[in-house]
Every structure is written in C-alpha cells, then in structure tokens.
Amino acid sequence: MGKALVLSVGGILTAVLNLLFADNLEPWIAWFTTALLDLAVQRLPESQRERFAEEWASHLNDISGDIGKVLFARGCVSAAHEMASLLTYRSPALNQVLKRSREFVKHFLRRLIDVVNTAGTLVFGEDSMLAKGRLAPTNVVPTLLMGLGGFLSRLLFRRSTHRNL
C-alpha cells in the first residue's frame, strides 16, 4: 500500500515536472553545453582555439544524449586547462616559488583580517576598553600598531621555524 502510494505520487510529480520543464530544459541544456565549450576554448592559447572549437564541436555532435553532451563539455574545460598549462611551461623551481608566494599572501591576509577584527572588537566593541573609559582615543592607533607588530613578528618567527625544520 505504502509502496503504491509512493509510486503514484512519484509518477504524478514526474508528469508535472515533465509538463513544466520538457519544453524549457532542452534549449537550456544546449545553451549550457555551448557555454561550457566556449569557456573551454577560451582557456586555450589563441593559436589552438580555432582548431579545438571545431574538433570539440564535431565530437559533441557525435554524442547522443543531453547528459553525455554536458559531461563531454565539462571534460573539455579541464582538458583545455591542462593543455594550456602544457604550452606555457614553467620550471619546477619557479612553480615552487609561486606556490610559496601564494601561500604566504593567503596566510598574511588571513592573519591581517584576524588582527583587524580583534583590534576592532577590543577598541570599538560594546565591552571595549574605549567604551569603559580605560583607553583614550589617542591610544587607539598605537594599540593597533602594536597588535600589527606582534602579528608580523609572530609570522616571521613562524616562517623561520619552518625553515629550520
């Protein structure tokens, strides 16, 4: 009885969804697939774009089924990314330096946001020292600078410790 009910509800729901979306879904999928292929082609170096735009369009033409087409186009985006990186070769040493720089900047920004948040809460928050009269407004800037100095020294100390390890 329960199973029959679920099946009936599922059937009605599917029929309603079909009525609602059958006409709209097909053009949307076609548009989405084309957009993905365009994105993939744009990721390629200029010299390769024309070739792969046509090659991938013909491959897409040979695929039956909308989901298959979308998956193919999605794969082309990652293929283009990999192919582009093959053409713009960077030495492993340069890659390492770039990776470390990115990590450093990410870490620095994260910590900076932490410090600004904390200092802001300490100075301007409801229970802050400023609100309680324990801190004069003229002391705010030195307090912030001290916080930033502490953060920078911690960051440098951490990095040198990493290097020693």
Add this chain to the structure above:
Amino acid sequence: MGSGPQLTTQTLKILGTLMNNRPDALSGAEIGRFTRLKSGTLYPILFRLERAGWLESFWESETPRELGRPRRRFYRLTGVGAKNAKSGLRDFTSAIGGPAWEKR
C-alpha cells in the same frame, strides 16, 4: 626529464587502439568510444602525443558546408609513434601480462 610522453595506462590505451586500427585514422570521438576515456583525459593525452611527434592529425577532406556538420579531426600514429607504442606496449605486457582492455 624523459625524452617522450609519459606512458600511463590511459596513454597506452590510446596507443593500443591506434595500433589496432592501423593504417586507418580515428577521430577523437572514436578513440574516446574505444578507450572509454572522458574528454578531460583523452584530449590532453592526444595533444601531448601529437606534440611529441608520435601522432599526426588532419581534418576530414570535405568542408563543413558539404558535410552539414563540423569537420572531424582524425589521428593516426607516425612511424616514430608506432615504434614507441610497440615497445611501450611490449614492456607493459611483459610486466603485468597484457592490458586489461584486451582481455575483454
């Protein structure tokens, strides 16, 4: 740095497929169908092999207007590619007893 492309199992699948179909050339869609590789894996490998001179590719001779669809691009092994593919597949076969896709 090695002198040629890395011979991964996917690369060997593609090389094996092209070897089996020699001297005919295959389109990317046909290679994908035979090897069951997705486009994200297939095209970077074809691209690498072509750049290394193991494969050559060419458009079908008719124009898109004549065909009524975009032209297919066909791939086939070059002499160097066939030689390297043969030795790569032989090494692979002697190491693990033959590629699984040929046992089906």
